[in-house]
Amino acid sequence: MGHAKQPSGPDLAAGVDVAELAENMPLLGHVGDDAVMLVRKGATIHAVGATCTHYSGPLAEGLVVGETVRCPWHHACFDLRSGEALGAPALEPIACYEVNRRGNRVSVGAKLSRVPVPKPPESPGKIVIVGAGAAGAAAAEKLRRLGYAGSITLIGHEAPGPVDRPNLSKDFLAGNAPMEWITLRDDAFYQEHHVELVRDEVTELDTQGKSVVLKGGRRLPYDRLLLATGSEPSRLPIEGASLPHVKTLRSLADSQAIIDAAARTQRAVVIGSSFIGLEVAASLRARNLEVDVVSIDRVPLERVMGAQVGKFVQQLHEAKGVRFHLAARLKAIHADAVELEGGKRLEAGVVVLGVGVKPRIDLAKRAGLTVDNGVVVDARLRTSAPEVWAAGDIAFYPEARLGSRIRVEHWQAAERQGQAAARDMLGLGGPFNDVPFFWSQHYDVTLSYIGHASGEAETQVLGNLDKQDATVVYRVGGKVAAVLTVGRDHQSLEIEAALERQDAAAVDSLLQAATSAAA
Numbered sequence: 001m002g003h004a005k006q007p008s009g010p011d012l013a014a015g016v017d018v019a020e021l022a023e024n025m026p027l028l029g030h031v032g033d034d035a036v037m038l039v040r041k042g043a044t045i046h047a048v049g050a051t052c053t054h055y056s057g058p059l060a061e062g063l064v065v066g067e068t069v070r071c072p073w074h075h076a077c078f079d080l081r082s083g084e085a086l087g088a089p090a091l092e093p094i095a096c097y098e099v100n101r102r103g104n105r106v107s108v109g110a111k112l113s114r115v116p117v118p119k120p121p122e123s124p125g126k127i128v129i130v131g132a133g134a135a136g137a138a139a140a141e142k143l144r145r146l147g148y149a150g151s152i153t154l155i156g157h158e159a160p161g162p163v164d165r166p167n168l169s170k171d172f173l174a175g176n177a178p179m180e181w182i183t184l185r186d187d188a189f190y191q192e193h194h195v196e197l198v199r200d201e202v203t204e205l206d207t208q209g210k211s212v213v214l215k216g217g218r219r220l221p222y223d224r225l226l227l228a229t230g231s232e233p234s235r236l237p238i239e240g241a242s243l244p245h246v247k248t249l250r251s252l253a254d255s256q257a258i259i260d261a262a263a264r265t266q267r268a269v270v271i272g273s274s275f276i277g278l279e280v281a282a283s284l285r286a287r288n289l290e291v292d293v294v295s296i297d298r299v300p301l302e303r304v305m306g307a308q309v310g311k312f313v314q315q316l317h318e319a320k321g322v323r324f325h326l327a328a329r330l331k332a333i334h335a336d337a338v339e340l341e342g343g344k345r346l347e348a349g350v351v352v353l354g355v356g357v358k359p360r361i362d363l364a365k366r367a368g369l370t371v372d373n374g375v376v377v378d379a380r381l382r383t384s385a386p387e388v389w390a391a392g393d394i395a396f397y398p399e400a401r402l403g404s405r406i407r408v409e410h411w412q413a414a415e416r417q418g419q420a421a422a423r424d425m426l427g428l429g430g431p432f433n434d435v436p437f438f439w440s441q442h443y444d445v446t447l448s449y450i451g452h453a454s455g456e457a458e459t460q461v462l463g464n465l466d467k468q469d470a471t472v473v474y475r476v477g478g479k480v481a482a483v484l485t486v487g488r489d490h491q492s493l494e495i496e497a498a499l500e501r502q503d504a505a506a507v508d509s510l511l512q513a514a515t516s517a518a519a
């Protein structure tokens with residue numbers, strides 16, 4: 001989580017020489033206390049807020065692509081002309097400022113007010129969103145930002161409402177993030193935007209009668225529906241897995257339960273060396289617990305990121321005192337310990353299962369929607385039922401670059417799919433083409449991953465992981481399927497932009513540059 005910094009760079013109210021503005025290269029300055037940047041696009045100069053509205057990332061260190069700027073931290077995307085947050089994880093726009101030009105001097109004036117958006121081409125009467133998580137919440141907001149004035153009902157059975165889920169295993173669990181960072185939006189926000197937030201479970205979806213039924217009995221009709229029911233953590237079929245000190249992590253309540261349990265013990269065992277398992281290990285170390293990680297894998301994260309990255313991450317954790325028990329098999333969980341096959345006992349007052357998630361697709365299945373490895377959707381995220389879209393962890397969608405369907409379990413991708421479904425529901429859609437992106441944080445090291453490489457990708461490390469300056473390329477069938485970077489945020493954005501426009505030559509030349517930089 002970032003914090004706003006003291007303004008730096010020139011006072012843009014006083015002005016700068018136009019010669020200082022290189023095409024597409026943001027120039028960071030300030031207006032009063034606000035960080036503002038100038039971006040020249042040909043003869044046009046934009047002045048916009050330079051702080052990402054997601055985690056306060058430094059937009060002037062980001063990448064300008066067409067009329068957009070992308071944040072180097074989590075790839076949020078803003079329109080330079082309107083300030084609009086075009087792509088999550090930012091949901092709020094950045095400010096736009098008046099630009100004054102006198103001779104060679106460019107100065108920044110007052111903040112501009114927002115230009116009202118035109119009415120969308122289609123305006124269904126009632127839109128219902130099932131699931132108030134990343135995709136659902138982002139969709140609800142996007143509908144309003146696109147000028148939709150009809151009824152929106154956002155239904156979720158998770159308290160308190162939409163939360164910043166990635167934080168639950170990171171700063172919040174470590175004790176470094178206050179509660180107000182966690183709630184994505186509060187009730188007042190939804191009231192102001194006329195979104196009805198219903199805290200209940202949808203138990204039935206009737207695609208013929210176009211309605212959903214809530215556990216409380218209420219039936220809600222819809223004209224268009226978004227299914228965004230996310231995932232639930234897997235449990236293990238072993239003795240002791242249901243004991244009260246054995247936790248999983250998905251919701252704010254789960255994170256709080258782990259914090260409460262951690263306060264009563266000195267020792268934790270994390271089962272599974274997944275991203276979430278390892279982030280939990282890091283956060284519990286920050287709380288000074290002894291942490292053992294038990295995993296069936298030989299190397300943490302090997303299946304997703306390859307052995308070299310896995311070993312690198314393992315070492316980060318070991319340096320902080322986490323103990324790994326790899327290629328290990330669990331025998332049982334007891335009230336005070338985890339027992340491995342072979343008899344080893346690891347004392348634990350709290351046990352956290354980080355053994356993967358499964359998509360919540362029961363509702364879709366019962367409604368007769370086509371499901372496979374998730375809810376099957378087309379390129380516009382439409383399911384097999386008329387007027388029903390699906391987004392987020394459950395959506396099994398066609399990925400244009402790979403030529404196959406994928407399902408991804410990433411925060412930013414879920415939000416973007418929610419936003420894409422919102423656009424499509426209003427007749428503003430097109431194929432969902434965003435390059436999947438996710439990040440994972442281990443102490444002060446962030447891994448940024450773009451693309452999607454499943455299974456047997458060939459891995460090549462350019463640079464030096466130990467120096468936290470590396471690019472890792474994953475090739476499938478000789479083609480670049482994914483790229484991970486450590487300490488190379490700008491390059492991650494550049495490669496993402498090249499993948500987005502399916503420019504294989506540009507991807508190769510960026511990787512070539514990464515190879516030379518590494519040499």
Ligand code: FAD
Pocket residue numbers: 130131132133134135136155156157158165166167168169200201202203228229230231249250251276360363391392393394408409410411412414415437438439440441
């Ligand atoms: P969710 O966000 O899970 O939302 C689904 C919502 O639907 C839930 O609130 C659920 O209660 C509700 N729901 C389900 N069924 C019903 C029903 N029948 N009726 C009513 N409501 C229902 N991704 C990253 O890219 N980077 C990270 O660093 C990262 N960290 C993570 C840390 C943690 C602890 C977790 C759990 C996940 C993390 N992820 C991360 C993954 C990311 O959070 C998910 O991919 C994302 O939240 C998926 O969004 P979604 O909208 O599909 O589902």
